Amino acid sequence: MPIAVGIDVMPARRKISVGELADRAGITPANLAVLENARAKAVRFATLAALCEVLDCRPGDLLRWEAEDTASSRAAPAGAS
Template identity: 80%
Template sequence: MPIVVDIDVMMARRKMSVGELADRVGITPANLAVLKNGRAKAVRFSTLAALCDVLDCQPGDLLRWEADDPAESEEAAVLP
């Protein structure tokens, strides 16, 4: 997926654990882990805003776009 989640980078800069961040944001540690590990399909703006508030950052500090590798895209297109 071309969207990369950098929540772990900001957590490390703030010396904050998953449990502490989840508690302060108001989501479960399991849901935060899904988001943090890039397995989420979507994120609510209210959750993104809460993450930014707690981590004192901008949305762009947590999410970034990376182009897909063209070689990977060609391989995927060839597979049945």
């Protein structure tokens, strides 16, 4: 997936536990774990904003774009000859 999640890094930098982060951001620890492990298909802007507020950071500190494997991106589209 081209979007990488770095939510596990910022709490450590801010010296805040995952449980405290979840509590202060108003989400469950289970949902925070889903985000941390990049298993989420989506994230609400309100959730992202709450995490950024608690961690005093920007969305780009938590999420980043990473290019996919260049070999797979050069593959011909399906049905092309």
